[in-house]
Amino acid sequence: VVSASAASRPHPGRRVLVLEDDDDWRDTLGEYLTLLGCECVAFARAEDALRCAAEQPPGLALIDLGLEDTNGYDVARRLRSVAGCDATKLVAVTGFGDSATRASAAAAGFDDFLVKPLVTRKLEALVRDLRLDS
Amino acid sequence: VFRTSLEFEWRRLSVVELRERLGAVQQGRDEPLAPLLECASQLVRSAIHDLRTPLAAIAMAAQGAKRRPECQVAARGLDRILRSCERMDFMLKELAVVGRLGLASTNPEQAPVECSRLVPEALARLSDRLDMRRVHVALAEQLPTVRVDPKQFEHILEIALTTVLSSSGDDGEAALEASAGESWVDIAVRVERPPAVPERSSAGAPGLGVGGSGREALSSQAQVLRLLLLRVLVEANAGTVCVDGVPETPAGLRLRLVRAITDADQLV
Numbered sequence: 001v002v003s004a005s006a007a008s009r010p011h012p013g014r015r016v017l018v019l020e021d022d023d024d025w026r027d028t029l030g031e032y033l034t035l036l037g038c039e040c041v042a043f044a045r046a047e048d049a050l051r052c053a054a055e056q057p058p059g060l061a062l063i064d065l066g067l068e069d070t071n072g073y074d075v076a077r078r079l080r081s082v083a084g085c086d087a088t089k090l091v092a093v094t095g096f097g098d099s100a101t102r103a104s105a106a107a108a109g110f111d112d113f114l115v116k117p118l119v120t121r122k123l124e125a126l127v128r129d130l131r132l133d134s
Numbered sequence: 135v136f137r138t139s140l141e142f143e144w145r146r147l148s149v150v151e152l153r154e155r156l157g158a159v160q161q162g163r164d165e166p167l168a169p170l171l172e173c174a175s176q177l178v179r180s181a182i183h184d185l186r187t188p189l190a191a192i193a194m195a196a197q198g199a200k201r202r203p204e205c206q207v208a209a210r211g212l213d214r215i216l217r218s219c220e221r222m223d224f225m226l227k228e229l230a231v232v233g234r235l236g237l238a239s240t241n242p243e244q245a246p247v248e249c250s251r252l253v254p255e256a257l258a259r260l261s262d263r264l265d266m267r268r269v270h271v272a273l274a275e276q277l278p279t280v281r282v283d284p285k286q287f288e289h290i291l292e293i294a295l296t297t298v299l300s301s302s303g304d305d306g307e308a309a310l311e312a313s314a315g316e317s318w319v320d321i322a323v324r325v326e327r328p329p330a331v332p333e334r335s336s337a338g339a340p341g342l343g344v345g346g347s348g349r350e351a352l353s354s355q356a357q358v359l360r361l362l363l364l365r366v367l368v369e370a371n372a373g374t375v376c377v378d379g380v381p382e383t384p385a386g387l388r389l390r391l392v393r394a395i396t397d398a399d400q401l402v
Contacts, residue, residue, distance in 0.1 A: 022187050022188075022191070024188065024191045025187050025188070025190055025191040028190075028191045028194045028195050028198070029194065031195075031198055032194050032197065032198045035198055035201050035202075066183070094183075095182065095183035095184075095185075095186035095187060095190075096179075096183060097230070098230075098263070099259070099262045099263060102262065115186075116186040116187055116189070116190035117186045117187075117189035117190035117192075117193050117219060117222075117223055117226075118190075118193055118219065118220065118223055119190060119194070120193070120194055120197045
């Protein structure tokens with residue numbers, strides 16, 4: 001789990017959940033979100049991420065579509081049914097940018113879509129849009 | 135073993151070999167091409183996905199380092215890393231187009247479809263993948279019915295537009311015109327406005343303008359492979375393709391699809 005340093009003082013509304021099974025990419029994403037002033041909680045396993053979301057719903061959830069133990073579509077559907085997560089912005093993160101993958105992500109309940117590798121600009125926009133009053 | 139040999143074949147394909155394959159398909163000598171393309175497409179798709187995750191980590195780590203005051207001394211090096219990531223991203227996108235298109239090259243399910251409906255609907259779906267602001271469309275009124283696989287037709291248009299837009303450079307534009315003949319429908323896609331800045335700029339230009347031989351070679355390969363796939367798809371739907379210019383940088387493509395015989399035609 002990656003969390004924000006005390007020095008960065010993240011706003012409580014800027015809680016971001018990351019679900020990604022690639023260690024390097026997860027750690028890098030977590031560190032970057034912390035630099036942007038977010039409180040980031042990052043997991044490799046879907047069950048851990050869902051448990052954390054139930055305890056403290058995030059404002060934004062970045063979910064890898066191709067996970068080892070399940071797939072991101074199922075996680076999105078389950079997250080939507082977690083109490084308090086109905087307002088969470090769900091963003092699919094993937095290396096596949098084709099229209100079929102986008103359509104499947106939208107059908108599963110994702111609000112937005114990040115195609116690797118160059119995601120920083122869009123990620124920064126997503127963080128700026130996070131509610132600051134929660 | 136098959137997977138390994140496919141991988142090997144993919145890596146050693148040159149433009150000359152691809153052009154030979156293009157000729158072989160034209161002469162009907164290349165029967166097992168479709169399953170080969172399907173396997174190669176899946177391999178390319180998996181490889182692209184697996185390359186994008188580490189590339190994302192490299193690019194974001196460099197972006198993150200640029201935000202830290204203690205890393206300012208290394209800023210130029212980080213910029214070089216980011217430019218290299220952009221170049222790799224460009225190449226992966228080229229591969230992704232080719233990988234996706236090969237999957238569509240088998241088993242056409244042809245049906246009579248009204249061309250006046252088929253073309254606009256396919257273009258609307260393609261706007262998700264292509265920058266349609268760069269494409270000027272002119273369709274003749276009352277285009278007749280053609281006999282094609284609608285899904286493959288969408289891929290045909292995608293290849294044609296991707297090919298011509300690639301030839302027109304990063305800022306260039308393309309024109310798509312559809313007109314009807316006695317027993318056919320012609321769809322012409324051509325470069326309308328060449329890029330403001332020549333694409334083959336000198337090495338060291340900013341952003342994606344870095345004109346290394348690797349990018350140029352890959353782009354040429356991708357163009358010829360796209361034309362190969364285009365020919366397979368169009369001919370599978372009983373149509374023909376003409377290329378204006380050299381295959382590596384075609385200035386235009388003309389697709390001719392056969393008009394379907396309708397009940398009204400039979401009455402006449």
